[in-house]
Amino acid sequence: MGKIILTGDRPTGRLHLGHYVGSLRRRVELQNSGEYEKIFIMIADAQALTDNVDNPEKIRENIIEVALDYLSCGIDPEKSNILIQSELSELTELTFYYMNMVTVSRLERNPTVKSEIQLRNFEASIPVGFFCYPISQTADITAFRATTVPVGEDQLPMLEQAREIVRKFNATYGETLVEPQALVPDNKICSRLPGTDGKAKMSKSLGNCIYLSDPADVVKKKVMGMFTDPNHLRVEDPGSLEGNTVFTYLDAFCKPEHFEKFGDEHKSLDEMKEHYQRGGLGDVKVKKFLINVLEDELAPIRARREELQKDIPYVVDVLKKGTEVARAEAAATLADLKNAMKINYFEDEALIKSWQDKFKN
Ligand code: TRP
Numbered sequence: 001m002g003k004i005i006l007t008g009d010r011p012t013g014r015l016h017l018g019h020y021v022g023s024l025r026r027r028v029e030l031q032n033s034g035e036y037e038k039i040f041i042m043i044a045d046a047q048a049l050t051d052n053v054d055n056p057e058k059i060r061e062n063i064i065e066v067a068l069d070y071l072s073c074g075i076d077p078e079k080s081n082i083l084i085q086s087e088l089s090e091l092t093e094l095t096f097y098y099m100n101m102v103t104v105s106r107l108e109r110n111p112t113v114k115s116e117i118q119l120r121n122f123e124a125s126i127p128v129g130f131f132c133y134p135i136s137q138t139a140d141i142t143a144f145r146a147t148t149v150p151v152g153e154d155q156l157p158m159l160e161q162a163r164e165i166v167r168k169f170n171a172t173y174g175e176t177l178v179e180p181q182a183l184v185p186d187n188k189i190c191s192r193l194p195g196t197d198g199k200a201k202m203s204k205s206l207g208n209c210i211y212l213s214d215p216a217d218v219v220k221k222k223v224m225g226m227f228t229d230p231n232h233l234r235v236e237d238p239g240s241l242e243g244n245t246v247f248t249y250l251d252a253f254c255k256p257e258h259f260e261k262f263g264d265e266h267k268s269l270d271e272m273k274e275h276y277q278r279g280g281l282g283d284v285k286v287k288k289f290l291i292n293v294l295e296d297e298l299a300p301i302r303a304r305r306e307e308l309q310k311d312i313p314y315v316v317d318v319l320k321k322g323t324e325v326a327r328a329e330a331a332a333t334l335a336d337l338k339n340a341m342k343i344n345y346f347e348d349e350a351l352i353k354s355w356q357d358k359f360k361n
Contacts, residue, residue, distance in 0.1 A: 002037025005030060006146035006180075008085070010048035011062035015069040016209040017294075018202035021190040021252045022152035026183070028074040030150060039080040040144045040326055041070060043319075046086040047137065050130040051120055067315050069212050072305035081322035085140065088323070090330035094139035094337065095132070101168040102135055102161070110134055112157045138162040142177045143330035150183040153191040173340040177333075189251045198227030198245045210294070212301055219298060223249075223291050228283045235282040241273055246286050253293050262292040 007027060009015065015024065031039055043066050048059045063084065070082055085091060107113060113134060117126055134157075141149055141162050149159055159182040166177040185191045192201060195208025202209050210222050228246050232239040241247050254269050266272040272289075275281040308315055338344045345351060 001147075003035060003147045004145055004178075005036050005039040005080075005148050005150065006042065006141050006144045007040075007150050008042030008044045008047075008140060009066055010044050011059055011066045012048050012052065013062055013204045014065045014211045014213050016202050016204075016211045017249075017252075018152075018193040018195075018209070019069075020073065020212060021193050022185060023150055024070075024073050026150050026185065027080075030148075030183075031074075031076060031079050036148070038144070038329075040146070040329070041075060041080055041082045041322075042085050042140055042326075043067065043082065044085045044137075044140065046091070047133050047140075049086075050127065050133045050136075051116075051122075053127070063319075064312065064315065065213070067319055068305055068308055071308055071315065071318065072301045073212065077318045077322065081325045082319055083323040083326035084319055088143070088327050088330050090327065090334045091136065091139045091143055093334055094143055094330075095136040097337065097341065098135045098138055098165050098169070099132065101165050101172075106161075106164075107131055107134060110157050110161060112154060134158050134161045135165070138165045141180050142166060143333050144326065145178045145329075145333060146180045147178060148183050149180050153184050156182055156184065169337075169340075173337075176336055176340040187252075189248055193252055194245050194248055196222050196226045196245065198243055212298065213305055214298075215302070216295060216299070219294055220291050223287050223294065224284075226287065226290075228286075232283060236279050238279040239276040239281065239283075241277065246283070246290055247273060247276070249290055250286075250293065253290075253297060255293075255296075258289075258293050258296065261296075262289060264289055 005027070007023065009019065027039075027041065030036060043063055045059050045063060048062075049056065052059055067082060071077070075082065113131065116130075117123060122130065137158050138161060141159075142165075149155075149162075151159070159180060163179050166179045169177050194200060195202045195206055196210060197206070197208040199206055199208055210219055214222070223246075226245050226249075227243075229240045229242075229244050231237070250269055250272075256268060258264070259266055259268065259272075264272070266275060272281070272286070276286065335344070339347075342348065342351075
């Protein structure tokens with residue numbers, strides 16, 4: 001059987017560079033590799049609602065933003081199906097059956113859930129739906145028989161949970177579900193791009209993001225305000241690369257050809273780093289170079305977004321079509337599952353016959 005990709009994002013905001021280097025850029029490469037038989041990219045609105053019950057408007061607004069981000073980055077509707085999670089009631093049904101295969105204590109031990117509970121101050125009042133979202137995410141993954149799930153590193157516990165549920169299901173009801181593999185960035189920096197303030201993670205709530213849809217002047221301003229080495233006060237001072245966000249971003253985005261392309265005096269990133277550490281290379285210069293490097297990647301994305309924004313009905317149509325294809329897939333898996341669980345009573349002639357026999361005298 002061919003390889004199948006399923007991955008997704010919560011539509012709680014526009015996508016930023018953290019999403020891009022952590023997963024989105026990879027998805028486009030995988031899509032274009034031709035190695036995958038089917039690709040599903042999910043806008044996980046139902047999951048987003050698990051901690052945004054009181055703000056459905058935010059989710060609604062961001063569905064189109066995320067769809068635009070996907071398409072402008074190169075997700076191609078001819079090759080990938082973009083779908084809206086809440087449109088597939090099959091996923092909710094799968095979730096309900098999987099709930100019996102997970103213990104409360106197992107969910108409590110899920111590191112991603114743990115840290116998210118802390119982050120949201122849920123402690124004493126965790127919504128049940130939120131608590132169970134790893135189960136629903138297992139439904140997302142298995143519904144499409146995904147073999148491969150390209151995600152950021154933070155999602156590894158979710159994949160482990162999914163694999164456990166799959167194994168438990170298969171052991172109980174016979175081989176039915178496919179055990180998925182996570183595909184995380186092979187590069188540490190891309191696993192967790194820091195925010196512009198140097199904090200561990202780019203996150204909307206921290207206000208330290210560069211968005212894929214930020215205009216050029218906004219990107220410029222954000223880069224100029226970026227955290228560097230606080231002890232690098234004068235150009236002549238030796239600078240440190242440790243925790244220096246500007247260099248971290250260069251590690252994630254800079255290509256060898258950028259030095260010549262932007263007329264930089266250095267021949268490589270290593271040479272630039274050495275110069276910075278030695279002293280004599282100012283932050284402003286490095287930041288200006290980073291702006292060029294980022295623009296090299298972001299300008300074409302921005303241009304495509306501008307075009308797409310002019311034809312929203314087209315984007316809606318892409319979502320509709322992707323969702324339809326996905327629904328058929330999820331429905332087939334659900335049927336298999338019910339078959340395996342023997343809860344497909346009306347299709348089970350042997351069962352109906354046995355009911356008849358039971359009362360024959
Ligand atoms: N939990 C993921 C996130 O927060 C989003 C998501 C929902 C997802 N369903 C998925 C990712 C299925 C991979 C597979 O980013």
